[in-house]
Amino acid sequence: MKIVRQSLMATLFLMIVCGVVYPLVVTGIARLLFPEQAAGSLLKARNGTITGSWLIAQGFQAPGYFHPRPSASLTPDGSGSLPYDAAFSSPSNVGPDTKQETKNVTDAANAYRQENRLPAGSSVPIDAVTASGSGLDPDISLANALLQAPRVAEARKIDPSVVRSLIERIKDNPQFGFLGTTRVNVLRLNLALDKIAPKSSAKP
Amino acid sequence: MIANDWIQILVSLGLIVLIAPLVGRYLAWIYQSPHLSLEKGIYRLLGLDADREMGWKEYAAVLVVSNGVFFVAGYLVLWAQGILPLNPRHLPPLSPEVAFNTAASFVTNTNWQAYAGEAQLSNLTQMLAITFLMFVGANTGLASLVAIIRGFVREGSATIGNFWADFFRFFLRAFLPACVLMALVHVEQGSPQTLSSSVTAKTIEGAPQTLIVGPVASLESLKHLGTNGGGFYNANGAHPYENPTPLTNTLEFLEMGVFTFSLPFFFGRMIGRPRQGQVFFAVIFALYVAGLGLIEYSEKMPNPLLASASVMQKTTPLQDGGNMEGKETRFGTTQTSLFSNTTIAATTGAVDGAMDSMNPLAVLVYLVHMFLNEEPGGKGVGFAGLLKEAILAIFLAGLMVGRTPEFLGKKIESREIKLAALSLLVTPILVLWLSGLSLVLPAGKSSIDNPGPHGFMEVLYAFASGNANNGSAMAGLNVSTPYYAISIGLEMLLGRFLPLLPLLALAGSLARKKTLPENAGTFRTDTPLFILLLLGFMVLFAALTFFPPLILGPILEHLSMLHQIAF
Numbered sequence: 001m002k003i004v005r006q007s008l009m010a011t012l013f014l015m016i017v018c019g020v021v022y023p024l025v026v027t028g029i030a031r032l033l034f035p036e037q038a039a040g041s042l043l044k045a046r047n048g049t050i051t052g053s054w055l056i057a058q059g060f061q062a063p064g065y066f067h068p069r070p071s072a073s074l075t076p077d078g079s080g081s082l083p084y085d086a087a088f089s090s091p092s093n094v095g096p097d098t099k100q101e102t103k104n105v106t107d108a109a110n111a112y113r114q115e116n117r118l119p120a121g122s123s124v125p126i127d128a129v130t131a132s133g134s135g136l137d138p139d140i141s142l143a144n145a146l147l148q149a150p151r152v153a154e155a156r157k158i159d160p161s162v163v164r165s166l167i168e169r170i171k172d173n174p175q176f177g178f179l180g181t182t183r184v185n186v187l188r189l190n191l192a193l194d195k196i197a198p199k200s201s202a203k204p
Numbered sequence: 205m206i207a208n209d210w211i212q213i214l215v216s217l218g219l220i221v222l223i224a225p226l227v228g229r230y231l232a233w234i235y236q237s238p239h240l241s242l243e244k245g246i247y248r249l250l251g252l253d254a255d256r257e258m259g260w261k262e263y264a265a266v267l268v269v270s271n272g273v274f275f276v277a278g279y280l281v282l283w284a285q286g287i288l289p290l291n292p293r294h295l296p297p298l299s300p301e302v303a304f305n306t307a308a309s310f311v312t313n314t315n316w317q318a319y320a321g322e323a324q325l326s327n328l329t330q331m332l333a334i335t336f337l338m339f340v341g342a343n344t345g346l347a348s349l350v351a352i353i354r355g356f357v358r359e360g361s362a363t364i365g366n367f368w369a370d371f372f373r374f375f376l377r378a379f380l381p382a383c384v385l386m387a388l389v390h391v392e393q394g395s396p397q398t399l400s401s402s403v404t405a406k407t408i409e410g411a412p413q414t415l416i417v418g419p420v421a422s423l424e425s426l427k428h429l430g431t432n433g434g435g436f437y438n439a440n441g442a443h444p445y446e447n448p449t450p451l452t453n454t455l456e457f458l459e460m461g462v463f464t465f466s467l468p469f470f471f472g473r474m475i476g477r478p479r480q481g482q483v484f485f486a487v488i489f490a491l492y493v494a495g496l497g498l499i500e501y502s503e504k505m506p507n508p509l510l511a512s513a514s515v516m517q518k519t520t521p522l523q524d525g526g527n528m529e530g531k532e533t534r535f536g537t538t539q540t541s542l543f544s545n546t547t548i549a550a551t552t553g554a555v556d557g558a559m560d561s562m563n564p565l566a567v568l569v570y571l572v573h574m575f576l577n578e579e580p581g582g583k584g585v586g587f588a589g590l591l592k593e594a595i596l597a598i599f600l601a602g603l604m605v606g607r608t609p610e611f612l613g614k615k616i617e618s619r620e621i622k623l624a625a626l627s628l629l630v631t632p633i634l635v636l637w638l639s640g641l642s643l644v645l646p647a648g649k650s651s652i653d654n655p656g657p658h659g660f661m662e663v664l665y666a667f668a669s670g671n672a673n674n675g676s677a678m679a680g681l682n683v684s685t686p687y688y689a690i691s692i693g694l695e696m697l698l699g700r701f702l703p704l705l706p707l708l709a710l711a712g713s714l715a716r717k718k719t720l721p722e723n724a725g726t727f728r729t730d731t732p733l734f735i736l737l738l739l740g741f742m743v744l745f746a747a748l749t750f751f752p753p754l755i756l757g758p759i760l761e762h763l764s765m766l767h768q769i770a771f
Contacts, residue, residue: 007270009250010368011277018339019332022380026387026422030397033388040396040403040417040445050405053415055394055444058407065409069533074438076414078323087402087414088323089439091530091558093680095658096507097761099770101529101561106513123516130529133442133540133557139533143522172534178211180450181524181536190408 043187057136058187059084063115064155064197065190066140066148069127070108073135084136092131105129116151139183142171156197166192206519209538213500216454216542217493220461224485227462228469234377235350235370235474243372254372257363260712263351264705266367267344271311271701274340279307281333290328292401298324301686305693310337312700313345313582315427315434315553315675316692318684322416322437327401334434335423342430342583343379347371348704349467349584352591353474355711356612359719364711378463379429386425386459394448395421420445424452428459431583433553433675441543441556442532453539453556457546464550464580465489467587475612479730484590487738491579492549495569500541502565503527508768530558541566548573551582553675560654560662560678564765567661567678568758574665574672575631575746582673585700588707592624594729595710597741599624601727610726613719623710627703632749634671634695639664639753647687653680656771657761664753666692671699 030038041054052058057068071083072092082088094101108129113122125143145167153160170189174180239247239254247254258266281288282303286296298306302318309316315338319325325334347370354364391397396417403415420436424446427433437443447453468488472481504526506517519525524536531540540557547554548570559570573579578590595611599621602609609616642648642663652659662681669676670692677683683692728734764771 003266003269004273006250006252006368007266007273010252010270011273013246013250014274014340015277015332015336017380019336022339022383023331023335023419023422026384026391027397027399027419029388030391030421034391037391037394038397038421040398040415041394041448042403042405042415050403052405052407052413053403055448056413056415058409058413059411060409062409076323078320085414087416088320089437089443091439091442091561091679093558093560093653093678094529095654095656095680095761095771096527096529096561096563097509097656097658097765097770098654100654101507102509102513102770105510105515105529109513109515121514123514125516125523126525126528127523127533129513129515130531133530133532133555134437134439134444136439136444137532137534138444141523141533143516143520146522174208175450178208178215179454180534180539182521183533187408194408 052187054185054187055138056086057084057138060186060190062155063151065193066145066152066184066186068186069137069140070129070131071135072131086136089134089136091133091135104131116147118147138185138187139172140186142167142182142184145171145184145189152193156193158197162196163193166196209500212538213496213542216458219458220465221489223458223462224465225469227466228481229473231374231378231463231466231470232473234373239369240376243376246372246376247368252368254366254369256366258366259363260351260708263364263367264708267348267708268701270367271340271344274337275307275311278310278333278337279303281329282306285326285329288326288328290399291326293326295324295326301689301693302684305689307333307337308693308696309675310334310432310434311341312673312696313341313430313432313551314670314673314696314700315432316670316677316683316696317434317675318689318692320438321435327399327418330423330436331419335426338423338426338430338432338434339375339379342432343371343375345582345584346374346463347584348708349588352588352707352711353471355714356475356614358715359717361715364708364715382429382462383422383426386429386455387421389455390421390424390452393452394445395424395452396445397421417445424456425459427554428456428552429463431460431464431550431552433547435554441554442530442558444532447556450534450539453535453543456554456556457543460546460550460552460554461580463583464586467580467584471587477612477730480612483730483735484587484594486735488579488590490735490739491576491742492545495549495573496541496545498569499545499566500538502563502569503537503541505563507563508765509770511768527561527563530561532557545569547676548674549579549581551577551586551672551674553669555676558679559665559676560680564758564761567665568754568762570676571665571668571750571754571758572746574668574674575635575750576742577631577672578742585673585704589627589703592627592707592710593742594738595620595624596628597738598727598729600741601737607725607727610720611729613722614714614717615720619713620710623706623713627706628745630699630702631671634699635664635667636753638667638691638695642667642691645687647685651682651685651688653682654771657757657764658771661757661761664757667695670695673700
């Protein structure tokens, strides 16, 4: 009986310390030191409306915008597929040796080639045809961005070299020079594009 | 592999080798110094007599009863989510079987998730139930190891320590401060930490977007430092909010390793034989590095089945190649390999990429790690498991030369071997029987997502993960059905406590024995020969027990992929 009483007291104490005090203290300090990150690295338009987060992919579709990687995220109730749904992250969970995987990749590669007017059978970057781990991957590879550049330039009626130099400027190198990969944040790239080329021409 | 991959791997391994001995020394101080006044105050407040020494039976009873109360408290919060505050999205409570599964999962430090965090749990539940259980589950594991180590330290003693003192010392002097500090680093890098639960945005192209936020960073540091692994989001560590940069990815797998890899050094200091600690570290580090090598090789390998799709699979200056299905661009294959090898070896179970989409040889490594579960294994219990393997290996060596085996001056006799063997048998029985059963029952088969050997591996992986208290999943398998929620829920409890109780009994038995002086006939256990003996025993035992399912799963899949056979 004494063991049960002691366990109950410890549970009450630990639930308050671990479940209330700890997260609240961290929240308090975080809000003080890093308010923007703590709120979710949100991106605000000039009129104050929130237009997303730097860290979360958006499902860009217009030819004048760069497109993110394929997404396997789910509908809010988890019952079906809803790409780029920030409320239900998910990978595809398709095995590498399945006909499904070969079909997914083949279809995505064909669509990518058509969209970017690449010759049939030309090689496409692996990240452009595979679903990301979260379905919300904000980045694409440099190879992927460079292959999309001519399409974006044409839709915006600007010189492809302008777009390519923008990619070079926006790209993230490996952190501290060696951690992770070289990549391009799609949202940042598209916003930079909107700045240098009139937005109206980005519409499909 | 390019130069960058090598640098990332070598720097990460180097950091583990550098940090682990220091933390081991700190942990030894924690358990060899008097109570702090803060601790005394807490013991008084809670009515705990932290100076009372416990025999193994009482220690085990307190451990089981307190964990039972933790479990019920966690279950009640999950069950009452609908009527509790801080639930602006009006999320309903979990179903009874999934709530049972979740409470069992978090109290056993498994963190298997049969629910999707962002879609099913309110912020209050994430804090009161999940964060609370993550802390106490991990802490219980470490406390139990300290008690087991006392079995080797003490001589002619009927007691093995006080559970509450063992529990609170680590919690207050290492675990909680480390979690606060690392949580802030995670926020700085981009993990949200707020009490609001969602943000409605309108994307650049004008579509509505619901961003789910919450106290993510405080869960994130805890999830890795405690080798817990339960994520705030469904995609776990692949989600950019949980793991925003390559730096957080690296910090996260180092957080998993910082306490677990330090335990051999802690052990060496506690028993006054630092060299013995180094020998155990060498064993687990060798298995860890071997696993990493095979995973990296496997994930960099181009998929022969995708040749017809004409896809660039090589790593070039413009892209990171290899198997990118289910992986995030910022990590690429190397950061994902480092993370996944550590998460399985340290039984965290967090993932930063889809386990279900990994190549077969990587899954082979994950399965072997979970079968062994000791390199370094979960908080405390992993290293306790390694001590058990050492006792059995020494017993085998003793049989070969016909001597009563001794380990660290303690005679290993019939009772010790029986207890160690009992603890060892739990894994094969739970994993193989439950996987076998699930492959026959319609309720087991209907949840399988992928066809062929991959589908078989989903089931085997689920039960290997539940038993090992790992918690990662090949997530295509639908585990929120009553069948899997209940069977894996029970398995996690059995997989946690069944092997642990015999080890506490073993410690009780060893503590009573005299410590014999070494003589010329003593088989030394701090030599390279012992490293090989222990490695050989572990690998041989796992191979003999698990060869058939490994052949039917990853090895069959690997060979069929090489021959371009798709399922």
